[in-house]
Every structure is written in structure tokens, then in C-alpha cells.
Amino acid sequence: MTEATNDAAGANDTVGTRRATGPVLPGTDAPLAEGELVVLTDRKQRRYLVTLEAGGEWHSHAGLVPHEALIGVVEGTVVRTNRNMEVSVLRPTREDFVLKMKRGAQVIYTKDQAMIVSGADVRPGCTVVEAGAGSGALTLALLAAVGPTGRVVSFEWREDHAAVAERNVTRFLGAHPDNWELVVGDVTEGLAERSAHRVILDLLEPWTAVPAAAEALSPGGIVLAYTPTVPQVMRFDQTLWDDGRFTSVRTTETLVRPWDLDGLAVRPAHRMVAHTAFLTTARRVPSREEGGPPPPRRKADTGGRIDWNASARASAPAAAEGTEG
Ligand SMILES: C[S@@+](CC[C@H](N)C(=O)[O-])C[C@H]1O[C@@H](n2cnc3c(N)ncnc32)[C@H](O)[C@@H]1O
DSSP: OOOGGHHHHHHHHHHSSSOOOEEEEEEEOOOBTTEEEEEEEEEEEEEEEEEOOOOOOEEEEEEEEEEEGGOOOTTTOOOEOTTTEEEEEEEOOOOHHHHHSOOSSSSHHHEEEEOHHHHHHTTTEEEEEEEOEEEEEEHHHHHHHHHHHHEEEEEEHHHHHHHHHHHHHHHHHOOOOOOOEEEEEEEHSSSSSSSSSEEEEEESSSGGGHHHHHHEEEEEEEEEESSHHHHHHHHHHHHHHHSSSSEEEEEEEEOOEEEETTTTTEEEOOOOOOOOOEEEEEEEEEOOTTTOOOOOSSSSOHHHOOOOTTHHHHHHHHHHHOOOO
């Protein structure tokens, strides 16, 4: 996998040639080289992604910086545009990149990426199938988590979105990783014939992929759905229980509150992203007939189906007691 080459040795290769052979980890003790992706930050903390090229120029409302002024400097160096605006240069983190990369579809941001990686226990060596690839933001997090010994398969049924995912992943990692397969197709059709340790679903109707996820996962495997709304959570949960091959269904939501640090004014920021999505995870188990666990006892036990009228009847005692008429 390409990211595995992002080490000091890879970076040192660039010192002599001043041409990066691949991406270099931020914080590596090597000057910036031609071909590297960098993030420029101005005085107002606006950020710009730039690929350094010989003869290239970065243009802004406040003047230009020739790439030659950036090639050969160390991370954190400040340079000035020809109109005297200061900008600093760093190698981008994955978060920097995701916030600035081209998008075909709404992306999953780092707070949820981190919880997906830990909630679905994605670790080195895992085979993960995800759908849809969208803009490739989660793909980058999954590739980092599975490492060079793992594998990521991304289904995306829209060719235009798949092209954006391909472009973003390749741009950040320097090349299409050997351990990444991007499949243009419907996950509900292609997933069942795959074999995976984890299945991660970020699509409008994740419940449509539950039967195929049960086929792809062996007992003990984990499925996770990222869903913005409560009805989606309810339907996904219902479908998991109806399938009979999943247990330990759990839903969480993650709130990250940024803080301002300015002298004595140290307090939560006035604005935060209040809601992105719910994460619902479940473990694949054998069905009851195959020796798996019994379905859980639930407070509203309606035989596996939600009775949408139950609460309305409960709050209308007169009608329930048959006193009408
Ligand atoms: C919200 S985007 C995914 C964003 C992605 N997780 C990221 O972080 O960049 C959802 C994607 O799922 C794709 N999609 C929806 N249903 C699908 C299906 N059944 N098979 C494959 N892709 C599907 C859509 O075309 C869309 O690109």
C-alpha cells in the first residue's frame, strides 16, 4: 500500500532529486520536494491545497507565490506573496485533505471516521467492504486502518462518484493503492460473493444490503451503517433483527465540541457541528437454527415488527377500554 512508503526513508529519496517519489508523512525531517501535496495557510487561517511543481505558481487574491519558493523548505516555513501576504506551508493531514478535496457526494468527516474505525474494530489485516465510495473520504481512513496487510473494497454505483473517489484517493496517497479495489456497481448485488471481516455502509438505504452483508461476513464479523436520520436507524435495526443472523445491535452518535483558546477566553466555541449521523453496529452470528443466540427480549415485543399505532392506542384510554358509544 502506498501509505506504507510514507516514511523517512521515502522522504530521504527526495532530498537528492528534489522530486517526491510518493507522499511523505507530515512531520518527516525532509524538505518539501517537487510533486508533493502541501497545504498553505494564510493569516485568516484559510487553507489551500497545492501540488508543488517546477515552474508552478500559487495565485491568491493577495498575490502569487512561485512553487520554487516552497520547494526545498521545511514544514512550517512562512513565505510571502509578491504583494507581501504571509502564508505558511505544511504537509497536509488526512483531515486537511478531506476538508479541501473535490467532492462528488457528501463525505464522512474525521469525528465519524474515527468512531467508525474503532466502533467496527477495523484493524491492520482486515478486509473491509464499504459502500458507497462517494468521494473517498472514508476510504482513506479505512486504508490507513487496515494497513498494508489489509484490504479495502469500495462499491460505488455512480461512475461520476467513483471517478471522484479514485482521484481523491490517488491524489492523497500518490498512486492507486495495491490493496484497494474500487468496484463500479450495486453493493446489494456484488457484496454477497465477497468475503469480508467488516462491512461499512454509507448509503441512503443500508437495509437493502443486510442480506448480502450476512453472506459476506463470517460469524463474529461486524456490519456498520452511517445514517443521518432516525427512521433510517429504525429500519436498519429492524432489518438486522428480521434477518436473524445479527446480534449486539448498538447505535451511537458522536458530538465533538471545539474550544476557543485565546488568553483568558478559554471556552467552548460558539459554533459546532451538532449532527452528522448515527452509527449502528451489529455482530454477525449463526442464525438460531444454526446454533446462534436467541433474539433479544425487547420492551416493546411486537413479534419482531414495529406497531406504529401502539402508543396512540395507549394514550387514548377511553377508546382502549371500550367505553365509546
Ligand atoms: C454519502 S455518499 C458516501 C460518501 C463516502 N462515505 C465518503 O466519505 O466520501 C453515498 C454514496 O453511496 C452511493 N450508493 C448509494 N446506493 C448504492 C448502492 N446500492 N451501491 C453502491 N453505491 C451506492 C451513492 O452513489 C453515493 O455516492
